[in-house]
Amino acid sequence: MSLLEIENLSLTIHETEILKRVSLCIGAGQIVAVTGESGSGKSMTALAVMQLLPNGAKTEGAIWLGRQNLLKQSEREMCDLRGAEIGMVFQEPMTALNPVKTIGDQVIETIPVHKAMSRTKASARAHEVLSRVGLPPDRFPLSRYPHELSGGQRQRVVIAMAIALRPKLLIADEPTTALDVTTQAQILDLLKGLAREYGMGLLMITHDLAVVADMADQIVVMRHGEVVESGATIDLLNNMQHPYTRKLFQASGHQVSLPEPPEPRPLLEVKNVVRDYRLPRNSLFAKAGQHRAVDDVSFTLNRGERLGLVGESGCGKSTLTRAILGLEEVQSGEIRLDNQPVFAGHKPNPAVRRKMQVVFQDPYGSFNPRHRVARLITEPFHLLESPPTGTERQDRIAEMLTAVGLSPDDANKYIHEFSGGQRQRIAIARALIIRPELIVFDEPVSALDVSVRAQILDLLAELCATYNLTYLFISHDLSVVRTITDRVMVMQAGRIVEQGETEQVFSSPRHAYTRTLIDAAPILPGIGANVA
Amino acid sequence: MLRYALKRLISLVISLVVASVVIFAVIEVAPGDPASFMLGVNAQEDTLAALRAELGLDGSKIQRYFNWVGGMMVGDFGTSYTYRTPVSQMISDRLWVSLPLALYALTLSTLIAFPAGIYAAARRGKPGDLTVMGVTQLGIAVPNFWFAMMLVLIFAINLRWFNAGGFAGWDKGVWTGLHSLTLPAIALALPQAAILARVMRSSLLDILGEEFMRTARAKGLSRRQALWRHGVRNALIPVLTILGLQFSFLLAGSIIIEQVFYLPGLGRLVFQAISARDLVVVESVVMLLVFAVITVNYMVDLAYAAVDPRLRGRS
Structure with missing residues (x-):
């Protein structure tokens, strides 16, 4: 019984x-x-x-x-x-x-x-x-x-x-x-x-x-x-x-096919970046401790390349992202986009800032619920010296909404009228609208259901073909990173322990930590392949 | 925990120093010379100078600040310009009315508010909750002097259970003293209780929606057990904040109630001293109140740590 x-x-x-x-x-x-x-x-x-x-x-x-x-x-x-x-x-x-x-x-x-x-x-x-x-x-x-x-x-x-x-x-x-x-x-x-x-x-x-x-x-x-x-x-x-x-x-187990990346020409160069956080002092006169969140990280992201960043929570992924986006200053090292520093004289460099956009994980928390979609997706325009106005602005909104698979009429709706997957499309439209050189995707599909996730991954692949995207894709989900990136970096305790061609890293990992991650990740049994 | 308490203590001392400088500076720049006020507009210049010297108003500002602070440390608050009696004496007389009144009112408001708030939260949306919410709305809206007058009308004039005003003093026994503070304490406590009950209710409702409450229910605790064992203590933090603010208010903010019940409290003392340009008294009472507020905040901080282990720092 x-x-x-x-x-x-x-x-x-x-x-x-x-x-x-x-x-x-x-x-x-x-x-x-x-x-x-x-x-x-x-x-x-x-x-x-x-x-x-x-x-x-x-x-x-x-x-x-x-x-x-x-x-x-x-x-x-x-x-x-x-x-x-x-x-x-x-x-x-x-x-x-x-x-x-x-x-x-x-x-x-x-x-x-x-x-x-x-x-x-x-x-x-x-x-x-x-x-x-x-x-x-x-x-x-x-x-x-x-x-x-x-x-x-x-x-x-x-x-x-x-x-x-x-x-x-x-x-x-x-x-x-x-x-x-x-x-x-x-x-x-x-x-x-x-x-x-x-x-x-x-x-x-x-x-x-x-x-x-x-x-x-x-x-x-x-x-x-x-x-x-x-x-x-x-x-x-x-x-x-x-x-x-x-x-x-x-x-x-959705797979997408990305277009071939073009000849390597560096876009983003990160050299020996170190980011320390001050810890609270243990007593009044003791020296404050330091926590090194990013430890001597260097890498290059080429134009038209799709780079993945994987690692567990607390490994420094988000800190590195914030540094690249110029939201925080680093203690040492250099981050250059298109040969210009993201931080110039202790201030974010606006000339670089307008070449980057970001898409966040939470499709529910990353929009102001009181603004209409048109206003939400045109927010990055404030970075431009002469933002488009009038019909040009309307055209850009319509083009972007169409590009991410929505309708131009959606511009007048509020964000609560959309599902999680649609919101993530709107977030992508917002990032794309100023045609940035680099997009940072910070766990963009982690909060989505599998079928919606598959659609968003398809959309990204399409956009790669149409707009020649260069992006840094951060995720803890190895199967997603495996299909949506050309190259991948593995981060552990603030350091990049391994980087290389995505397929190569996944099929023959060299670092022990990469192996641990890959072994721990749950995989669908191979029988899934024959239903496809 | 000890480290946390010490850290808070240091910030308490710093706050006190800053407050004393600010109070001194503000009173110094306030218009009105106490000496010319006391002697009238026709006073001779040399008489004024002599009085200023007598009142200690002739030294440099810095010197006078240190005299004032130094005096307070040893309990010497100076001499009142108008009454020519030591300020410390005047304050301590009044404090013996105001402090017990504030504590009495605070106790009453807590005793009313906690059960009412918890009751309402446990019966959210039901008639019991709606009643509590309605009554507390009324309690916030109606000014406390109106309560005071109604209390006098009913309990003093009609029923004759209490005196309509005045303070019997503590020398006739604690009971007599408390008896004459009861109506004012109730009048002070009711609006405070109404606010506190609402804070308690909404804070507890937030906690009831937390996932650990569901975990508690999954262990087999009944709704009531989960509420008492896991809800109330977590809900206390915002309640303690309000409680601290209310105590400070009750100590100094009861001028109207003191007036209605003709009580010789601190509020009335300050009021009289301001009208008479008795700056020494004003300075000292204000400093005392600041001291009380900061000390209460310190105790609230300690209470936070007692309630919430996350604030005690790393162990």
Whole structure:
């Protein structure tokens, strides 16, 4: 008999249909992955099992945990089940822990709530589970606060909380989305090990097929609140029935073809750049410490070349980007664009500034919501000495919107009328409108669903052909960098540890760190190739 | 934690020094010569000079600043120009009314606001919340002297539970003293409580939307347990800020209430001293209030650190 059985679960929130007759089941010790794009209802399915749905939610159908129908349990009975029978791990480890309580308190708390054991036993159990998730109390005392831990360590604490009472079912909602690839691999291993060791059922919610392909026993694909396809992982991947599953799979491993780069002629030259940050002083008279975020970095970006920059969070990618864009001054070294320094006499050089544009990661936070699209995309005009006006300005707006696949009529809309993918198109239009020599893409597709990401990558490839783009593409997603760049640099702890032709670096990495990154990155099994 | 406390203490001392210079300078440039004010417009020049010398107004500005600050350090605030009594005596008499009144009002406002704010946040959008929001809106809108007059009308004149005004003094016992401060404290506390309750509510609502609250629920805590164990302490930071500001206000800003209840408090002292150009008194009371405000802020800073481990610095 299954551990968890969801039967024809339908959910409406304030009369809006969210889930339509969803069914799936999980056996003891089994790992079931629910995958789909944003808005597919995968997280709501998880929250329905926990009965932690938002206000105004109405459910139909049944969720059987053993012999209990969770939809029929009272709130009190659910409180007894949550934490004891069902544990849950959330996406964002930075905010999933209470910042004002120690990790020990938070792990122990689960136990007395369920009156499962005495105080001393509870504390011993907390020690045990924290050690099990890789935070041995002799190195990570229970008195630590969440802010003293890294993202990966916090996620381990969240997992320790969820498994403190050895629940039969563990739900993990995008548990690794916010983490670096190497940390992701460790956390996935941990979850897999726990499921096997404790015989727990594991319900994994993820948007990333590659994450679950070599881990899940079963895959459930959802779209618009419905299950479109489900089955044992190997069968499903080898024999995809539903077109949406195929589309999702193809989009995950989407490849684009870039035009050949022209003869190398240097555009951006970065020489021995060092960027230090002052640390707060430890005492009034002590010398302030320094943190070297970028350490002696040199590279050249040629005209018409597409250069990638990869590395984990905190490696100095963003600092280097800010220095290149002339947003911050560097302590030593030189950055020149077209043979002119980006920083002239402690001030950003406007002549260089107007030759560069940037596209940021977050399509929701990078626009002023009170301006219309026309005004948003013409913002870079202020860099020009004589910005176009009148019909010339209108023509440029129309041309750019068309170039990124939108309609010229969209110029009069506000940004909230657009989806995430469309917003990223608008961001690209904004960057392109002054025909910059260099565009910096700072994780431009990381916040997008796979199918939208594939479209944006296609758009970039098209634009490369039409506008002869030169760009620096920063990403933590190796598969994206692999297809969208000619050359790649790998950054670790402020240094560039390896650079070279993209294909070469990926197929035969020379530096150990590059190998670690590539090994840690989840990949779709090769069977994906024959559906394309 | 100790390092944090010391660091804050250093900034407290710096603030005090800066404040004393500013106060001294502002009072110095204010128009009106106390000596000619005291002696009238027809006074002889030599009489004025003699009085200035007597009041210590004839030295250089720097010398007078250091005399003033040095005196304050040992509790000598100088002598009032108009009453010819030591300022320290005048202030301490009034402080014994104003300080307990402020603390009393603050305690009342906290006791009303915390439960009201938490109650409203826990029942967001329901009738209980709407009632609290309506009442607090009224509490903010209605001026406190109106409350004061209503309180006098009901509890002093009609019910005769309290005196309509005046202060009985502490020498007849703590209870008698508190009794005569009760109506003014309530009048002061109500508008403050209304503000504080709203801050508490909105701060707690922000926290209730945080992801760690969902984590707490996923552990099996009930809504109420999660609110008390994980919500309230996190919600306290903005509340403490407002609380600190309110204490400073209550200490000095109660002139109207002191007037309504005829209480001999600091507010009235300053008011009288300003009208009489009694600069020594004004300077000293203002400095004292600045001292109180900065000290309260220091305590609020320490309270932040007690509530939020992230502020305690690296351990």
